[in-house]
Amino acid sequence: LCYIMNVATPTKDCxxxxYELLLPVIKARDDRTLTRQERSILLDCEDRINVLLAIVFENYKxxxxxxxTGLSELFGPISDCAAPALAPAVQIFSVLHDILSNEAQSILRSYLQAAAAKRCRRHMIETDEFMSSNNDNLLTDDMTISAAYLKMKTLCINISLEIQADIKIHDQNILPRLQIYACSSKSIFVCLDTTQNSPHIFPL
Known part of the structure; x- marks a missing residue:
């Protein structure tokens, strides 16, 4: 397990x-058959596994x-199918955490909210740059107003598609039920800061 974690990537096979290697080690720990050195190694592995899980959940789309790297290098079309790596990630998370506990739910919620925030920021990059570069002409130039409207319309459509994709992924029953709605893009909204005329993300 330790060797695997040295080269682990957020992919299904890995x-x-x-998961297969972790289960017997966790059982041995619960049975108190691990040596002190083995327990120390396991703690280190758990830390690295949690880092890997964070990568999976914070980039699940x-x-x-x-x-x-296990991650897409391009910001492509919005997928409404759960990635193959998501199911084993949930299995591992359930081994390391009591999935019904408030603490585990809070951890998972923070991961998925971070994922939604990342996606929103990527969608807003072009709009943010446009509004920053056209701040002086925003209210006086008809072409600028029209272009800004189209960019904001596209942004709203993309955010809507993100929410729809989250709902479809939730319906595949891979993520724990009652979690995804609290953590999806629905918990992120776009607000225009009137002092800077730039969009920001605020988690609910």
Whole structure:
């Protein structure tokens, strides 16, 4: 398990192997058959596994099985299918945490809110740059107003598609029920800061 974590990536095969290797070690720990050194190694592995899980959950719409890093290098179309790596990640998370506990739910919620915030920021980059560069002409130039409207319309459509994708992923029953709605893009909204004329993200 320790060797695997040295080269682990957020991919289905890697996470499934991690899950298979982790189960007997956790059982041995619960049975109090691990030595002090083995317990120390396990703690280190758990820390690295939690880092790997954070990568999976905070990028659950950007996972790519064909990428060396396990993450898509391009900000492509919104997928409404759960990535293959998501299911084994949830299995591992359930081994390390009591999935019904408030603490575990809070951890998972923070991961998925971070994922939604990342996606929103990526969608808003172009709009943010446009509004910053056209601040002086925002209220006086008809072409600027029209262009700003179209960019904001596109942004709203993309955010709507993100929410719809989250709902469809939730309906696949991979993520724990009652979690995804609190953590999806629905918990993120776009607000225009009137003092800076730039969009920001505020989690509910």
């Amino acid at each position: 996470l499934e192997l991690t 950007s996972l790519d099985e064909h990428s060396i």
